[in-house]
Amino acid sequence: MVMALQSLNSGTASTSGQLSLYRARLQQARREADQAENRVAQLEQQTQTARNQAARANDRVRSVESNPPRAESTTEQRGQQAARATLNTLGQLNGRLLNVQA
DSSP states (O other), X not given: OHHXXXXXXXXXXXXXXXXXXXXXXXXXXXXXXXXXXXHHHHHHHHHHHHHHHHHHHHHXXXXXXXXXXXXXXXXXXXXXXXXXXXXXXXXXXXXXXXXXXX
16 A cells, blocks of 8 residues: 555656646747747848838839930030040040140
């Protein structure tokens, strides 16, 4: 009879230990699930921000494409532009030659 009580008590201790282990694992799994849920929310927010930025960039592209630079209409503007000296790819000055005796 005493042996039967001991085995019953040892079974209760084993069940109690298993229950504690189960609770610890459950709490850990819940923490991990909460962390994963928070990470998903962060990623969704980043995704939305990136989509908004992409939409704004596409709008700017369409705006630039729909408004190309216009050709100059007056000859005065063309003359002013031609008179400006610029450097070519060889580093030589391009533009009007004013004095060859320099």
